[in-house]
Amino acid sequence: MTGVARLRRLVPTSLAGQSVALVAVVMAVIVLVGGTLAALNARAAGDHDARERVTAVATTIAAAPSSAEAILSGAATAQLQPVTESVRRSTGMAFITIMAPDRTRYTHTTPSMIGGKYIGSIDRALAGETFTEVSTGTLGPSVRAITPIRDPDGRIVGLVAAGITQETLTAAWYAQLPLIIGTAAAAAAVALIGLMLLRRRLRRATGGLAPEELRVMYDHHDAVLHAVSEGLIVSETGEPVLINDEARRLLDLPDGDLDVMALPDFLARIAATSGVADGDDPIRDELHVTDNRVLVVNSAPVPGLRGSSVITIRDRTEVQAALGELDSMTRFAEALRSSAHESANRLHTIVTLVEMGRPDDAVRFGTEEFELSQSLIDRITRAVGEPAVAALLLGKTSQAAERGIALTVTDDSEIDAAIPDAVPGVLSPVELITVVGNLVDNALDACDPDDPWVEVTVRNDARTAEVVVADSGPGMDAAAFGRAVRRGYSTKSGGDGAGRGLGLALVSQVVRRHRGSMIAENTYGSVVTVRVDGSPQSTSRAGRSSVMPR
Structure with a gap:
């Protein structure tokens, strides 16, 4: 395996690994730079502190009256050497030198150097200024402060130089490095622990997937959501x-x-x-x-x-419509089978009457049933010009008869067959079948078994559509009726969750679509009235739906 391949194996592939690796590099740079800056700051702070300390020592000695008196008395070395050595030891100075304006030393850390010439700059001090500098003297490189000593008349009679060697400052700086390095290491350790916890959380959140895999997953996820x-x-x-x-x-x-x-x-x-x-x-x-x-x-x-x-x-709109049509066709087929069975019985009766030699009775028996059936068909087709609605009512009539329920289509019923579907506010044949079929089905299920009857009135012209269905049942209270018109609800076994009870909700859907009204009331029976007004002013009554107790 080549070196490049080994290096690639070390590079994390997951999003969690790559994120943590990037943050780890950033944290390492931050700790390294921070530690370096802390060390440099410690060094600079040490130098600044040293300059302040040597300045304070030098100015204190120069300001003491005994310093000028000792120089003027001619016994400077004897009087000042013990004092400067005591101060030097107590303050940690490397040296404290008192000299004459011509650089002749009165005091020195090394007694043999007394009387020699001071090495260093004194011009600014002779001009009356106190200053600091880094200079190399008999003890090596040092940070020193030089200040003038004045007599009571203000004349400069001597100079004081106090200093700390660079070696001492470096040793003090080195003494701080373990603390700086330890702090940086502790910060790095805490950051590493935090990164491990972050990696664990990211890995759990992303499933250990690589960025490319997450991107592909997102693209697929987005495509699926839209498709x-x-x-x-x-x-x-x-x-x-x-x-x-x-x-x-x-x-x-x-x-x-x-x-x-x-x-x-x-x-x-x-x-x-x-x-x-x-x-x-x-x-x-x-x-x-x-x-x-x-x-x-x-x-x-x-x-x-x-x-x-x-x-x-x-x-499920189309499926529900298809199921409604299938249910209607199933019930119609059952009615046809029943009618065929009843017709067979009547036919056997007629044949038997003929065989018995009573043809007049056979003709009378056959024509009475035919005239009664034809009369019902003629009356409904005259009142209801729409063939689909007429067929629905005939089928419901047969279905009701099979169940022993008297279903009556009132003489007030009238449907104009010439109304196109596109007339605003007027129910189309499909919508009319939805309204009439569901209301009649509900009425057939809800009527009183001891006195079963249902009455239907349907009117639909170019301006108004009205469907009134009454039955002998007890109806529903206001709360139950309100639930029924809002969503699938049924008082029959199966309830909401069985897919039943959509009848009134589907009717309510048609009513809201045409901004009509649906009213339930108890008068001569349990009566539900659906009205849609196709006139222009009716459009201002958006969403009107009246619900009254049954």
Whole structure:
């Protein structure tokens, strides 16, 4: 294996590893630079402190009256040498030299140097200034301060030089290095522990994936969200954090960020409650009706994330319409089979009457049943010009007869067959079948078994559509009727969750679409009235839907 290959193996591939490695390099540079700056600062601080100390010692000795008196008395060495040595030892100075203006030393750390010439700059001191410098003298390089000594008349009679050798300063600086290095090492250790914890958390959050893998996963995730045919909503603590295109289409939501208030009430409720408590059961195939659609909603909590849930939405509008049509065809087929069976009985009766030699009775028996059936067909087709609605009412009449229920289409019924589907505010034949079929089905199921009857009135012209269905049943109270028109609800066995009880909700959907009204009341029976006004002024009553107790 080549050196380059070995080096590549050392480079982390996961996002967590790369992030931590980058931060580790940054932290190492910060610790190294910080330690270096701390060491340099310690050195500079030591030099500054040394200059202040030597200046303080020199000026203190120069200001003492005894210094000038000793020089003027001619016994400077005898009087000042013991004093300067005592001060030097107590202050840690390398040397304290008192000299004459001509550089002749009166005192020195090394007694043999007394009487010799001072090595160093004194011009600024002779001019009356106190200054510091780094200079090399008999003890080696040192930081020193030079200041003048004045007699009571202000004349300069001598000079004081106090200094600390560079070797002493360097030793003091070296003494601080272990603390600086230890602090830097401790900071590096703490940073390393923090980086390990960060790496662990990032690795758990990213699944140990590399940046390229995460990017591919995100691209695939985004493509799936846009391509999936189901609406998808992800919520956290009741707020939607992700809504795909299909969900926006099904719920008629605008683009951009949305809060929970923008969702329909039933979705806001599901988002707020799903996944909040541990062990929440998922919602399976729950039916809900909006203004335009029948939706199937599923919801499941996200494992390990309390308060988070995934909600899926499927459009069942067309499927529900097809199921309604299939149900109508099934019941119609059952009615046809029953009619065929009854016709066979009548035919056997007629044949037997003929064989018995009573043809007149056979003719009378056959024509009475035919005239009665034809009369019903003629009356309904005259009143109801729309063939599909007429067929629906005839089928419901047969179905009711099979169940022993008297279904009556009133003489007030009238449908204009010439009304096109595009007339605003007027029910189309498909919508009329939805309204009439569901209301009649509900009435057939709800009527009183002891006195079963249903009465239907249908009117539809170029301006107004009205459907009135009455039955002998007890009806529902206001609360139950309100739930029924908002979503799938049923008083029959199966309830909400079994996919039943969509009848009134589908009717309410058509009513809201046309800005009409639906009123339930108890008068001569349990009566539900649906009215859609196609006149222009009716459009101002947007969303009107009246609900009264049954």
